[in-house]
Amino acid sequence: MTIGFKSALVPVFALAASVLSAAACGTRTVEVTRQVPVEVTREVGREAGSLVVYSGRSESLVAPIIKQFSEATGVKVQVKYGDTAAVAATLLEEGSRSPADVFFAQDPGGLGAVGALLAPLPDRLLRRVPDWARSPEGRWVGVTARARVVVYDTRSFTEQDLPDSIRGFTAPEWKGRIGWAPTNASFLAMVAAMRQMWGDAETEQWVRGIQANGARSFQNNTAIVQAVGAGEIQVGFVNHYYLHRFLAEQGESFPARNYYTRAADPGSVVLISGIGVLSTAKNAANAEKFVEFMLGTVAQQYFASQTYEHPLISGVVSARGIPDVAGVAKPAIDVSKLSDLQGTQALLRRVGVIP
């Protein structure tokens, strides 16, 4: 461009993701879609540059919002997708030679594993989310929240039939009815929360109790929700949003729902997906811009309505059937300690749940 040296700041209006909000009209629920205009500042006359994102979150979840970032800012974004553990291992292998600027992870464990490679984030970004949703050293910040829940078979139970606390599932009447995914990262985070709240002895007792009830092991949350829907098992310990994807595809008649445990216990602990900037980032400024965008209204609304997660900032409308994260009984735990996976793995190994 010939404008050359003088660059002007021009406000540009970017169209936000369509917003889904729910309005109850009598007994029927009506979905309303509206467009939210968002003001984004874009420099004209200068190349916006590029950004390399390593995403442990799947393309089907984050590609649309990354595209919006790109359109709004003009930054050319290149993404490497993989599962969080594989991407974290890749980052560790690459070390200081990594081409990545940003690591977008599915769980705090992944961010913790590469913690040494991440640069501290500025306070203004960290302060956008609640205390419990960011790294104490300021190396990563939560983008979305996901609650642990009990998914249950609505043909067999109503919410009232379910115990107040996740401890209740060790009772003998739940024998042969439980599914869990003991090798799943979110499950490990829940057990880590449990150790923090209850201590190792009680946690071990709970794990043994569930095991004694013949809990069926699944590879992941999806498989559990599918099995509950099929009536193969009656309850399962999962993250909240998987159910909503089944409901979206198979309709409201899908015979399973989420139960957020009434007691503020690890059964409904809120976990985060988060983001960090590599200290070797070549596009550090754009990386910060990206983090800022993910914590803005547009992205937060996108996650709330399209991926059925809980937003971490206020002023965002949750998708239908998902309670406000502020309303979920959150146990008081130190989220940063959830990345202590060694101790959790050792406990589960002692019990014999994992080899």
Add this chain to the structure above:
Amino acid sequence: MALPFARIGRAPRVSRPRPPFPLVAAGLLVGAAVLIPVAYLLFRAFGAADSTLDMLFRARSAAIIARSLLLVVIVTAGSVTIAVPVAFLATRTDLPWRRFWAVAIALPLVTPSYVAAMVAVAALGPRGMLQGLLDRVVGIDRLPAIYGLPGAALVLVLLCYPYVYIMVRASLRRMDPALEEAARGLGYGQMEALRRVVLPLLRPAIAAGALLVALYTLSDFGAVSLLGYETFTWAIYLQYETTFDRTAASALSLVLVVAAVSILMLESFTQARGRYYRSTAGTVRPHGVARLGRWRWVAFGLVGALFAIAVVAPLSVLAYWALRGGVQPGLSFPVAAAWNSVRVAALAAAVTSVTAFPVAVLAVRFGGRLTTLLDRASHIGFALPGIVIALALVFFGVNFVTPVYQTLALLVFAYVVLFLPAASGAIKASLMQLNPHVEEAARALGRSEWRVAAQVTIPMVMPGVLAGAAMVFLLTMKELPATLILAPLGFKTLATSVWSAASEAFFARAALPSVMLVAVAGVPAAYLLLRDAPRESNRSSQR
């Protein structure tokens, strides 16, 4: 009773010629390449001896190794049992729709194992689709659980039998009918000739296919994890997934290397140094077609049933998911991904075939300690979990060949390391059927080594080259862990599209690229597998 000119069994020991230098150089280069993952594992696991030994001697490790090997034995035996008769029917008989079956039966090779497992659970689970169907008809409330060994074995057999099928088919096409006819002439019945001559002649092909099945089973993660059968590879993935512990994962992977080497040694016992070609003069004519008579339609039913179970049923479940989900945002034909898949798979098939050639020639024509070692080493990549190979090449790429890191070149290199034995195994099996005297005659007539290779050896072993290329093509189409980690930024394939949706429970979005994967893979697979078919059909129409 020995046949006069088909000496099956130990061949007289002849002094082998020294391999020409370019061949040795190529072999050494390939050897260095395939050993990168092992070098990486040693480097990563080094210094972790204490915790590793502790982990290995934990009681459950032995049990997990035993479980892995049990699965390997069952899946290998199952695959051979299905594939050999089917290959025979589809190659040597007047089975209706032979050309269709020739390709269709090979297609399960392109299905990612986690997709197959997901489909199997949905269809055959205790309260799955089959149960729903049976419930309406006969009132069955619950089917026996598919989880564990039965489910994992079933899914893996249905995914793996094509390895044996493709190998055996190539071997049958090149087999000299004179050997079989001589047996018939000596008074053997058709079945006995089959048992005493054809089956022994197929031994290299069956062994090569079975070896691939065994090693793949060792490395599979998708099917065993979703079906809840805890194998050694599953334990390795667990190290990455739960504690991000690369050291422990590497140490465990080395155990897998040892297991793979043991299987390779076992395989070399089955392979007598025999001759699989005629020892007298004459050229190999195309073989005849066995008339099945009234068994024709029984055979048709059997092959059709296999096709229905292994291909049609999973595709139907996927199609059902796609329709059930309806039109959703994010649902579109992944055209760019399909093109990328085909492009990179074709590239991988070509490069791997070329790379495999010196390995096969060295192993068959110049057997010796070093070439045997090279041949075995080239199989290790096939037995290791994809993520291990991928991380090894990240380490190698980022530190030693930085300019090509995250380029298509390094990705194709990864496919070569992963899939080399599929190509070299097929070429080896074909090469064993070629009498070296033919090549020697060409040399005696004054042809240079290069021209002998180009004008005699390569054309004669074409069925093996094409079979190997077809396998590498199909395997590359579905490869996931290395593709995700090593592909250039933003490079999407059908396999990554499937995974991206399936891992987040978007079944409908996963279904479309899965169906496309099979459909798109079918065309080049048909091209590779039917290359020399017209000649055969002309001949049978002349009769």
